[in-house]
Amino acid sequence: MRKILLIFIILSIFYSCSSNESEKLLSKISDVSKVYSIEDFSEFGLKIGEEYDISELPQAQSVYWGFWKDVEADEGSARFQSLGGSVGGMREFEIRFYASHEDALNHGVKYADDATGKNAVLTKQESLWPEGIRNRRTSGGPDGSPLPKFGDYIIFGNLIVFCEGMSSEEAIQNCTNFLKNLE
Numbered sequence: 209m210r211k212i213l214l215i216f217i218i219l220s221i222f223y224s225c226s227s228n229e230s231e232k233l234l235s236k237i238s239d240v241s242k243v244y245s246i247e248d249f250s251e252f253g254l255k256i257g258e259e260y261d262i263s264e265l266p267q268a269q270s271v272y273w274g275f276w277k278d279v280e281a282d283e284g285s286a287r288f289q290s291l292g293g294s295v296g297g298m299r300e301f302e303i304r305f306y307a308s309h310e311d312a313l314n315h316g317v318k319y320a321d322d323a324t325g326k327n328a329v330l331t332k333q334e335s336l337w338p339e340g341i342r343n344r345r346t347s348g349g350p351d352g353s354p355l356p357k358f359g360d361y362i363i364f365g366n367l368i369v370f371c372e373g374m375s376s377e378e379a380i381q382n383c384t385n386f387l388k389n390l391e
Contacts, residue, residue, distance in 0.1 A: 234384045239309050240365035244390065246272055249303065252389040253277060260339045267315035269305040269366075273343045276301065278385050299382050300357060302340065302370035309365050316368045320361045324370050324379075328356035344370070362387065 246256070253276055260271040281297035304320070306312040322329050322336040323344055330345045332338035345354035358370035359379030364387055371386070373379030 232384065233380055234362055234364065234387060236360075236380070237313070237363045238365065242390075243308070243366050244364075245305065246270065246303070248390055249274075249276075254301070254303075258340065258343070262339075265304070265319065265337050265339070267306060267311045269307055271302065271304045271340070273300070273302045273340055275299060276386055278382070280385060281382075299386065300343070300372045301383075301386060302344065302358065304368040304370075306366045306368070309363070312363050312366055312368050316363070320363075320368050320370065324358040324361050325356060325376065326359075328358070330354045330356060364390075 246254075249272075250256070254274050255276065256272050256274040258273045260273070262268040262271055265271065275298050278297040278299050281299075302323075304312070304316055306316060319337050323341075328344065329335045330341065332341055335341055344357055346357045348355050357372055359373035360376040360383070361368055361370045362380065362383040369383055369387065371379035371383035373382050
């Protein structure tokens, strides 16, 4: 009887922790009223690695790739996890800025779908927008082929943010941790 009670208590604790975790995640699409700029991210520690040429990305205002240290995480980036190492919570992001939430939805989704997730296009010849593609892939495929670095994205107001992660769930969690700094 004690064993059953103990198992029940452990499962209850696990369930309550996991359900609280999922309640805290951002939605894939959040129509927030503020229009963000890169300065909003620099204020909380985003290190800009590159600014991309956007001349062939419809309606985009700017696109940046960079990294940010998630002080709440310690398991390392998805790239280094796949290699068995850790970089102490460093995360990579690609942030696409649009004039409005509507522009992000109407002009950016097709390009974001092409560049993220398990079916991300990782070759310049096939990508809808190949600018910065080397930062969207990582090594580690079974045959040495590249894997997508960004497991998913979030549309947050006028932004489309590509989030590092080996799965959509991990990427959305990383995006949530990152974007909560804007509030």
